[in-house]
Amino acid sequence: MANFSTHLKASTIVSATLSSVLLSMSEVSGFQTLGLFIVGALAGLLPDLDSDKSKSLNSLFSIFAILAAGVLLLNFKFNSIIETWGLGLIVYLLFMFVIKPIFEHFTVHRATLHSISAVCMFGILAFHSSLLLGVTLHLSLLCSIFVFVGALTHLVLDECYSVDIDNKELKASFGTALKPIDLRYPFTSLAQVGITIGCVYFAMPHFSTITDLLYTWADRLQTITFLPNLSDYEWPIELS
Known part of the structure; x- marks a missing residue:
């Protein structure tokens, strides 16, 4: 599995990428972008809360x-x-x-917190926690997405480190991180699923607004220019 430093670097890169896209969309202010970047970077460490x-x-x-x-x-x-x-x-x-x-x-390390169900729980808890702190629905949803993506990055990175490319084989740890749910610990796993379902239920009054926001972001993503327009630059003319 990847170590603490590698997880932090990976989640920082992913969070920085998402933050730059939001900034290009003019979806959030510079200060909000910085806050979301920090949230996403730290979210990449969440699955290791069960570290030994x-x-x-x-x-x-x-x-x-x-x-x-x-x-x-x-x-x-x-x-x-x-x-x-x-x-x-x-x-x-x-x-x-x-x-x-x-x-x-x-x-237990690499148990229930290293699962898709835990990542979903982290994301939805981030949404409700932000709302409780008085954050707008718009920013709360973004915070939830950054936490979800950051935690998911952790699991994907762990699985990548479970593949031995040189020897062309899978390590014993393969499949222990990126799993839907950990059936070895049914009580904890069911608790995670229960918390997630409960949080989704209490978020139902916001579903229509969330749907509108997602459609708006999808439209704005299509308008982003990834490559610079060279015609906007003035090039020196060489005199013969």
């Missing part, structure tokens, strides 16, 4: 703890510096000493 390596797990939860604290601090006003620092510290400690031990105890 303590160093990688500490790095992951430190990143997400700082991100969560930052989001809360940006969305709520506080009367003093002490309150601001206190909330940031509480969120960080909550992630590192409450949530992280739960993940360490109940998760």
